[in-house]
Amino acid sequence: MRKILLMGNPNVGKSAIxxxxxxxxxxxxxxxxxxxxxxxxxxxxxxxxxxxxxxxGVYSLQPSSKAEEVAVQMLKEGDLVINIVDAxxxxxxxxxxxxxxESNIPVVVALNIWDDTKHRGIEIDVNKLEEILGVPVxxxxxxxxEGIHQLVMRLPEVKSPTYPVRSDKQRWQEIGEIxxxxxxLHHRHHTFLESxxxxxxxxxxxxxxxxxxxxxxxxxxxxxxEGLISNVFEPLFEYIWLPLMTKLSLFLGAKGFLHNILxxxxxxxxxxxxxxFGLLTTGLFVPFAMVLPYIFSFYLVLGLLExxxxxxxxxxxxxxxxxxxGLHGFAIIPMILGLGCNVxxxxxxxxxxxxxxxxxxxxxxxxxxxxxxxxxxxxxxxxERGGQYLAIVFSVLFLLWFIxxxxxxxxxxxxSPELTLExxxxxxxxxxxxIKKLWMRTKAFLIAAVPYVLLGILAVNILYTLxxxxxxxxxxxxxxxxxxxxxxxSISVLLVGFLRKDVAVGMxxxxxxxxxxxVIGSTILAIYFPCVATFIVLTRELGVKDMLKSALAMLFVVxxxxxxxxxxxxxNF
Amino acid sequence: xxxxxxxxxxKPGQKGIVIQIQGGAGLIRRLQxxxxxxxxxxxxxxxxxxxxxxxxxxxxxQVAIGxxxxxxxxxxxxE
Numbered sequence: 001m002r003k004i005l006l007m008g009n010p011n012v013g014k015s016a017i018x019x020x021x022x023x024x025x026x027x028x029x030x031x032x033x034x035x036x037x038x039x040x041x042x043x044x045x046x047x048x049x050x051x052x053x054x055x056x057g058v059y060s061l062q063p064s065s066k067a068e069e070v071a072v073q074m075l076k077e078g079d080l081v082i083n084i085v086d087a088x089x090x091x092x093x094x095x096x097x098x099x100x101x102e103s104n105i106p107v108v109v110a111l112n113i114w115d116d117t118k119h120r121g122i123e124i125d126v127n128k129l130e131e132i133l134g135v136p137v138x139x140x141x142x143x144x145x146e147g148i149h150q151l152v153m154r155l156p157e158v159k160s161p162t163y164p165v166r167s168d169k170q171r172w173q174e175i176g177e178i179x180x181x182x183x184x185l186h187h188r189h190h191t192f193l194e195s196x197x198x199x200x201x202x203x204x205x206x207x208x209x210x211x212x213x214x215x216x217x218x219x220x221x222x223x224x225x226e227g228l229i230s231n232v233f234e235p236l237f238e239y240i241w242l243p244l245m246t247k248l249s250l251f252l253g254a255k256g257f258l259h260n261i262l263x264x265x266x267x268x269x270x271x272x273x274x275x276x277f278g279l280l281t282t283g284l285f286v287p288f289a290m291v292l293p294y295i296f297s298f299y300l301v302l303g304l305l306e307x308x309x310x311x312x313x314x315x316x317x318x319x320x321x322x323x324x325x326g327l328h329g330f331a332i333i334p335m336i337l338g339l340g341c342n343v344x345x346x347x348x349x350x351x352x353x354x355x356x357x358x359x360x361x362x363x364x365x366x367x368x369x370x371x372x373x374x375x376x377x378x379x380x381x382x383x384e385r386g387g388q389y390l391a392i393v394f395s396v397l398f399l400l401w402f403i404x405x406x407x408x409x410x411x412x413x414x415x416s417p418e419l420t421l422e423x424x425x426x427x428x429x430x431x432x433x434x435i436k437k438l439w440m441r442t443k444a445f446l447i448a449a450v451p452y453v454l455l456g457i458l459a460v461n462i463l464y465t466l467x468x469x470x471x472x473x474x475x476x477x478x479x480x481x482x483x484x485x486x487x488x489x490s491i492s493v494l495l496v497g498f499l500r501k502d503v504a505v506g507m508x509x510x511x512x513x514x515x516x517x518x519v520i521g522s523t524i525l526a527i528y529f530p531c532v533a534t535f536i537v538l539t540r541e542l543g544v545k546d547m548l549k550s551a552l553a554m555l556f557v558v559x560x561x562x563x564x565x566x567x568x569x570x571x572n573f
Numbered sequence: 574x575x576x577x578x579x580x581x582x583x584k585p586g587q588k589g590i591v592i593q594i595q596g597g598a599g600l601i602r603r604l605q606x607x608x609x610x611x612x613x614x615x616x617x618x619x620x621x622x623x624x625x626x627x628x629x630x631x632x633x634x635q636v637a638i639g640x641x642x643x644x645x646x647x648x649x650x651x652e
Contacts, residue, residue: 062602198618201618201619202619203625319625
C-alpha cells in the first residue's frame with residue numbers, strides 16, 4: 001500500500017485535511033501542536049487504497065526537535081507528500097516546501113486556509129506558483145472541504161521533483177523571489193476580530209479579559225452541566241429507570257448475590273442511585289447522570305475556546321507565572337486539557353521542550369489537576385454539604401499546584417526555557433466542526449469510561465464479598481485513620497481510585513463520612529495517583545525512571561497534604 | 574535618522590527592520606522558523622509586563638517570543 005504523508009508547519013490545518021481525505025475523526029483546534037501522535041487513515045484512489053498519515057507539524061526538516069526528527073524519519077518511508085501550506089503565510093511555509101522538494105519525494109502542495117486570503121487582502125497567483133515549484137498546487141479549505149476533491153484528482157499527476165539541495169541562505173533568497181512573483185498584498189483596515197485579538201494580548205487589557213473569559217467559561221460549564229443533570233438525566237433515572245429497577249429488585253428477591261451485583265444494597269428498603277452500588281444502578285447513574293453532563297459542557301466550552309484561538313493568548317499571558325514553576329506559558333495547555341481528562345493532558349506534555357519540563361508538568365498535572373469526571377463527582381458529593389467545602393477542596397489543589405511547581409523548579413537543576421509561540425488569528429468557530437469534535441470527545445469518554453466504571457463497581461462488590469477489603473483496611477489503618485482521620489474501610493476507595501476516579505469518589509458516599517472526612521477523602525483521592533490509563537500514558541511519555549520519581553512525589557505529597565488537612569480542619573464545620 | 578534597538582526597546586506599534594540576531598545557530602534557526610530573520614519588516618504589537626513575552630508581527634503572523642530572546646534581536650528603526 002502506498003503511504004501518503006500530510007506534512008506542513010504547525011497549525012496550518014493538516015488534521016482538517018486529514019479528516020476530509022479519510023473520513024477519520026481527529027481533533028482539530030486553532031493552536032499549534034494539536035496533533036502530537038501520528039494518526040493514520042485510508043484513502044480510496046480509484047481501485048487502490050492508500051494509507052494517509054497525519055504527521056505532527058514541523059517548521060523545517062533540520063532535526064532540531066523530537067517532532068522534526070520523527071518527521072524526517074517518516075519522510076524516508078513515505079511515497080508521496082501532501083504539503084499543507086497556510087496560504088495566509090506563504091513566505092514562512094515555503095521553507096518546508098523547498099526542503100521537501102529537495103528531498104526528491106513526490107509532492108503536491110495544498111494551499112490551505114484559502115478562504116481567509118480574500119478578506120485578509122492577500123492575492124496569490126496559483127498557476128504561477130505551480131509553474132515555479134514544478135508540482136501541483138491546489139487551493140483548499142480543510143474546514144469546509146473546498147478543494148479537497150481537486151486535490152485528490154491531482155494526486156496521480158505527481159512525480160519526483162529534481163530540486164538541487166541548497167543552503168539556508170539560498171532557500172530564503174529563493175522564497176523571497178517566489179513570494180515577490182506570485183503574491184500581492186492589498187491594504188485593508190483592521191477587522192473587528194483583529195482589534196479584539198490585539199486587545200486580548202496587551203497586558204493592560206489582556207489580563208482582565210483572561211479573567212473574564214475564564215470566569216464565564218466556568219459559569220457556562222456549571223450552568224450547562226447542572227442544567228443537564230437536574231432537567232434531563234436525573235428525571236430520566238428517577239421516572240423511567242427507577243421503576244424498572246424496583247421491579248427487577250423485587251423479582252430478584254431484594255437480596256442475594258446476583259441482586260447485590262446488579263442492583264446493589266437497598267437503603268431503607270429502596271434503591272439509591274448514589275449509594276446502592278449495583279452495576280445497573282450506581283454503575284449507570286455515575287457515568288451518565290453525574291459525569292457525562294459535565295464532560296459534555298466542559299468539552300463544548302473548551303472546543304469553542306480552542307477553535308476561536310484563545311488558548312495561545314492565554315499561554316502568553318501566563319508565561320511569567322509559569323516561569324516561576326519551571327515551565328513556560330505553553331505548559332498551560334496540557335493543564336487545561338488535563339482538566340477534561342488527564343490522558344490527553346499527559347500526551348500534550350510532548351509539546352514541551354525537554355525532559356525537565358515534561359517531568360514538572362506531568363507531575364503537577366497528575367497530582368493537582370483533577371479530571372472532569374472526578375470534578376463532577378466531587379461537585380455532586382461534597383457540594384451537597386455546602387459550597388464552602390467545595391471551595392476548600394479546589395483551593396487546596398490550586399495552591400498545591402503552585403507550591404509543587406515552585407518546589408520542583410527549585411529542586412531540579414536547569415532553567416525554564418523561553419517561549420516562542422505563534423499566535424494564530426481569531427477565527428469564528430465553524431459550528432459543524434466544533435460539534436463534531438465535541439461528539440468525538442464525548443464518545444471517547446463513553447467508550448473509555450463506562451466499561452471501567454462497571455468494572456470498578458464489580459471490583460468493589462467482589463472485594464467486599466471476599467473480605468479482601470478487611471485485610472487491606474487493617475494493614476493501612478495507621479495511615480488512613482492515624483494520619484488522615486479516615487475510617488479504615490476507605491482503603492477500598494483508594495484501591496478503586498486507581499481504576500476510575502469517579503467511581504472512587506462515589507464510594508465515599510456510602511461510608512457515612514463526616515464533612516471533614518469527606519473533604520479530606522476527596523482531596524487525597526485527587527492527589528494520590530492518577531488512574532491506570534493516565535499512569536500508562538505517563539510511563540510511556542516520561543520513561544520508567546522519571547515515572548517512578550513522579551510516583552514517589554505523589555505518595556509523598558498525599559501523605560503530607562492529607563495529614564496537614566486532618567490537623568488544620570476543625571472536627572465540626 | 575535610523576537607530577538600532579533591540580526588540581524589547583521597541584514601543585507597541587513601532588516598526589523596524591531586523592538587522593541581526595545575536596545568538597547561536599539554534600536561536601537563529603528557531604527565530605527563523607517563526608519568520609524573524611535579517612531583512613524582515615517587523616512590528617511590535619505588545620509586551621507583557623515584568624519582562625514577559627514580546628509579541629511581534631512578521632509577514633502576516635503574530636508571534637510571541639521570550640524577553641531574553643527578544644533582546645538578542647536587533648532592529649533598525651526610523652526616528
